[in-house]
Amino acid sequence: MKVADQLKIIERQIEEACLKTGRESNEITIIAVTKYVSAARAKEALEAGITNLGENRDEGLLDKYEVLKDEPNWHFIGTLQTRKVKKIIDKVSYIHSLDRISLAEEIHKRAKEPIKCLVQVNISGEDTKHGMPREDVMDFIRDISAYDRVIVSGLMTMAPLTDDKEQIRSCFRRLKELQAEVQEARFSNAPCTELSMGMSNDFPIAIEEGATMIRIGTALVGKEI
Numbered sequence: 001m002k003v004a005d006q007l008k009i010i011e012r013q014i015e016e017a018c019l020k021t022g023r024e025s026n027e028i029t030i031i032a033v034t035k036y037v038s039a040a041r042a043k044e045a046l047e048a049g050i051t052n053l054g055e056n057r058d059e060g061l062l063d064k065y066e067v068l069k070d071e072p073n074w075h076f077i078g079t080l081q082t083r084k085v086k087k088i089i090d091k092v093s094y095i096h097s098l099d100r101i102s103l104a105e106e107i108h109k110r111a112k113e114p115i116k117c118l119v120q121v122n123i124s125g126e127d128t129k130h131g132m133p134r135e136d137v138m139d140f141i142r143d144i145s146a147y148d149r150v151i152v153s154g155l156m157t158m159a160p161l162t163d164d165k166e167q168i169r170s171c172f173r174r175l176k177e178l179q180a181e182v183q184e185a186r187f188s189n190a191p192c193t194e195l196s197m198g199m200s201n202d203f204p205i206a207i208e209e210g211a212t213m214i215r216i217g218t219a220l221v222g223k224e225i
């Protein structure tokens, strides 16, 4: 299917989720996750009107960056090894996987200007999921406040792998609650306005629970590789 057609379907689902909860669809940024597809397919997404692309590995991002340059806003959404930071830092608009102090330190060291980051939180507690435990987040934000080129723009999570919609919803709800807690603390380094949650299978629920960024791969650009 054409990306443009898939995008129409997704936009309709976004509208529906927004209608249910009194939100506006322009509050939600679609990040097309292109990790399973070619640069040509990513380009097709841009032509369909997508402006934000997500990659979870440095190789994938660099390969596509070579072709698409900074036409899209690039989002790094995967586990980021400290030694890879310097390769991607001047290319990305957001890093969604800030999960440890050593990574914040490296981003601060390598960045020439403040970098928008999202703290990845392991809300579900599954040990297969990356991200820090919920209860560590407040201290973490406090601990990295000296790294003033690291902006905590928001929080990111992945829902547990389950068909249980209520369990998924509860996970997103708890991330939203944590966001409120961070905002109340008024950390100078953490405006924390973004909530990156929701993928192909669960983005309508994420929107109902307050997502501002949804990361959609399979349902939007498909899977080629």
Ligand SMILES: *Cc1c(COP(=O)(O)O)cnc(C)c1O
Pocket (backbone or CB within 6 Å): 033, 035, 056, 077, 078, 158, 199, 200, 201, 215, 216, 217, 218, 219
């Ligand atoms: C792959 C990936 C996605 C997109 O997954 P789909 O199920 O294909 O939509 C979103 N977020 C992260 C962190 C990913 O690694």
